[in-house]
Amino acid sequence: MRRVAIAERSNWRELAAECGFDFHTIDGQPYWDESAYYAFSLREIEDDVEAPTLELHQMALALVDDVVRDQALLEKLAIPEHYWTWIADSWRRRDPHLYGRMDFAYDGTGPAKLYELNYDTPTSLFEAAFFQWQWLEHNLSRGALPAGADQFNSIYESLVDTFGGMAHRIAQPFYVSAVRESTEDQGTVAYVRDCAIQAGISCEEIAIEDLGLSRDGRFTDLHDRVIGSLFKLYPLEDMFREEFGVYLTRSGMQLIEPPWKAILSNKGVLPLLWERHRGHPNLLPALFDDGTPLAPGWVRKPLYSREGANIAMRLPDGSQLDSEGPYDGPCIRQAYHPLPVFDGRHVLIGSWIVGDHACGMGLREDHSPITRDSAHFIPHAIIDGLAEQGPRATLIA
Template identity: 50%
Template sequence: MRRLNLTPRADWQAKAEQVGFVWHSAGATYWDESAAYVFSLAEIEDDLEPAAAELHQMCLALVDDAVGDEALMSRLAIPGENWDFVAESWRRREPSLYGRFDFAYGAGGKPRLYEYNADTPTSAFEAATFQWLWLEDMLASGALPPGTDQFNTLFDDLRDRFAQIFPDGGFMQFASDAEAVEDRQTVRFFEDLASQAGLETAFVAMRDIGLNAEGQFVDGDGFVLKAAFKLYPWEDMLRERYAPNLRGAAVRWLEPPWKAVLSNKAILPLLWKRHEGHPNLLPAFFEDDPAAASLGGRYVRKPLFSREGANIEVHGAGLSEPVVDEGYGAEGWIRQAYEPPPQFDGRYPVVGAWIVGDKPAGIGVREDASPVTKNNARFIPHIISTE
């Protein structure tokens, strides 16, 4: 794995906006094609792809354990009144669309799991579509040698997964914050995929979803939700005023409720306890576990729930950058061994490995100026070297 400096396309901003990628520079540079990360085929086929596939299966086994164990459900900060709702979703094997593992990777080592974005992972559009369009342009212009490839079947796999989940088509509503440009455009991307898979779609703002007199979820026009994609995390939904109605409403959610087990950092110590020494895991413990002392004074403190690096604290590594405090941590904390990403030209890349259904489907790379990947990190395209 290496970082290759490149010349950006002169018209890349116009091309981004033409396909709906309007948050490419929102507030700061987000999409950055002045460089690309170069992987060998062996790094993809022998390291990243099998790591994602194996960790996915380990996570599914953890869900199977957790839904039958009240102590684990409590550790996972799932409200007790929703345990049956989550467990029933798993026992029915309600299908999952996608997820993203975030890895430290480089310097000849194995991918090491930082966290699993199992419920509302973002950057799917830029990983699936815009970095592929970038590759096609770079090949057409001769800026990259013929045969240069990407690990990227994400677009086709997501479309096909919608068709697998809904083989008879039907109608599906797509929900997010209507005012957040990135969220809204990301949901448009998924709407388009679902349409290509034969579904009829409509958008509903999360704030406009309500309950009718029968306790069913309805959109702003009063139409009952039967199937819905939501870019809104389960940890919040399970704490909303409408949470008591979730179990009886018969909505087919993407992601399904059992993803509440996997969409928080409590899985990191739980996975480590079950698979201690696994080459793709970092040692991790709940903060109140005496075994956490084995990490010494050099570790990363993470709240069970957070987004974009918020409230993540690096201890004992001499970093001076302040913690981004967004109020996370009320549900608890874990400690994970400190293993920073490799550094290239003063940037720290984290590799996001996508799972669609049960299949590894590609990668996207985000890099930050610090070891903690935050909301101002840049998305950098990647290639597989032909050398």
């Protein structure tokens, strides 16, 4: 694993505009960055990223089965009681799910360590599935990458195949939805919609703010049609808090991601996984936060938090780093394990699960040890017998 400098494509911004990648720059700051890429060997990908992703995914699914049967665990995860039966029924029916992302710390030399699961509303999908693949093809054609370079990336094909397999279970009309003013989220749901259409599924878009409610408690579109299925890039726990939340359990609307993903989108799965698989090489020690320290350092995360918000990090030297944000409530505490640093940048690997298959990854860099929503997305390539030289990782304790 190395970070390798490379010349940007002169026309990448025009290419981004052509394919609707409107969020390559966010608040005036670059989000997409192709001035470098991360080079991996095939062994690193297959043994250290793909295989652990698949194994941890199976462990996570087994955990759902435990949680839906145990009131004490549902309480630990701070899931409102009103939704317990709804979530359990969704799991017992095995309501179909589309995708998820695991975030790992990995430097190319040791086991990848799971930071968290993003299994309800994972983003960075379009840039991982499409734009970095386009980057690879263009750089191969112009000779900027070694012949035979590849990428861990069958995300698009997996999305279309998974949609095809669940098509008969998607009630019509089917909508994809996100917050109207979120350019990134709207770009993600537009890509999901395209994948559904490629699988032969009729699909429309609606903003979360435009969801309606009929007199008999069913969700409707702007034409007062009852919505059959909804892919929502909007956190389930936020839907629970909305005025319409209480109707979710009896509206009959199918959700993608399904209600049982409320368990796996919760940081509380980290201590639960550790309790069941203590010492697993890809897990970090974790516990529900009761003030007990984890030597020699720890990271505190709210059960419900996203994009690096409201993180408290105590480093082994006693210093502390905190991030602001809107999240509060119960927390977990995870053992400190630093992200590798390449050329002054802390890099996080996001490994994608589509259906039940590990099928690709994307990397984000931040100048801070906490990966925030301002982190840069960097493409990657699989290059065995690496000829280019680039900086190796350093670890900052």
